Amino acid sequence: MLDVGSFTSAAGIWRRGDEMDRQVRFPIPAYVIETAEERILVDTGLHPGAAEDAARHYGSDALGMFELELDASVDQRIDLSTITKVVMTHLHFDHAGGLALLPASVPIIIQRREWVAGHDPAAVKKNFFLMADYRTVDEQIVLVDGDHDLLDDGSIQLLLTPGHTPGHQSVRIGERLVLGGDVTHFASGLDDHRFPAFADDFRAQAESADRLRALRDAGAVVRPGHDPEVLVPGPVTL
Numbered sequence: 001m002l003d004v005g006s007f008t009s010a011a012g013i014w015r016r017g018d019e020m021d022r023q024v025r026f027p028i029p030a031y032v033i034e035t036a037e038e039r040i041l042v043d044t045g046l047h048p049g050a051a052e053d054a055a056r057h058y059g060s061d062a063l064g065m066f067e068l069e070l071d072a073s074v075d076q077r078i079d080l081s082t083i084t085k086v087v088m089t090h091l092h093f094d095h096a097g098g099l100a101l102l103p104a105s106v107p108i109i110i111q112r113r114e115w116v117a118g119h120d121p122a123a124v125k126k127n128f129f130l131m132a133d134y135r136t137v138d139e140q141i142v143l144v145d146g147d148h149d150l151l152d153d154g155s156i157q158l159l160l161t162p163g164h165t166p167g168h169q170s171v172r173i174g175e176r177l178v179l180g181g182d183v184t185h186f187a188s189g190l191d192d193h194r195f196p197a198f199a200d201d202f203r204a205q206a207e208s209a210d211r212l213r214a215l216r217d218a219g220a221v222v223r224p225g226h227d228p229e230v231l232v233p234g235p236v237t238l
């Protein structure tokens with residue numbers, strides 16, 4: 001896990017029932033999966049310009065509710081020229097911001113539903129997508145539909161887990177590790193379904209959480225999206 005930023009925000013926005021007058025710092029993770037032949041980046045964190053001054057970077061105050069902080073951008077953490085593929089869990093700014101930093105030759109794998117939603121004005125508005133994050137990467141996009149065997153050998157499975165956004169996906173690595181993305185921000189969300197205050201489809205999100213919970217109950221480690229207690233940068237140990 002790479003630490004590619006954080007956002008500090010009212011607790012109650014991010015977990016139903018938490019206090020609105022308490023500020024919490026939420027880590028923003030990205031991951032590198034290394035195999036013999038591949039070096040796969042999962043999500044890309046904040047754009048450095050957004051972290052510095054989100055209103056100026058995006059030309060609007062769409063992120064005024066966040067106090068964005070940059071710990072280190074993804075290109076300071078790893079040499080992006082060594083990355084062979086990028087998997088996007090979804091298009092929110094804290095996952096897609098670093099796309100603009102990638103070399104133009106790197107394929108970016110995303111669910112078709114998410115990509116279509118990212119270009120539909122009503123879905124963009126509903127989901128707080130910021131098109132500046134992904135406007136420059138059209139040529140690199142590889143669309144997948146539903147669950148997908150990323151390397152054609154069963155080792156890495158992309159799991160369609162919609163709800164938080166229309167085409168959100170999670171990443172299953174082997175039998176024992178799942179990068180859940182933002183299906184739940186907190187590990188406890190798999191059980192209590194206390195999701196953030198906003199979602200594309202809460203019912204779909206609950207079904208996706210149940211799907212990941214079943215994998216956890218069968219013995220997998222499921223990494224949550226932004227849980228400050230769980231997400232410690234460095235090698236992920238099982």
Ligand SMILES: [Zn+2]
Pocket residue numbers: 092094095182225226
């Ligand atoms: Zn997120």
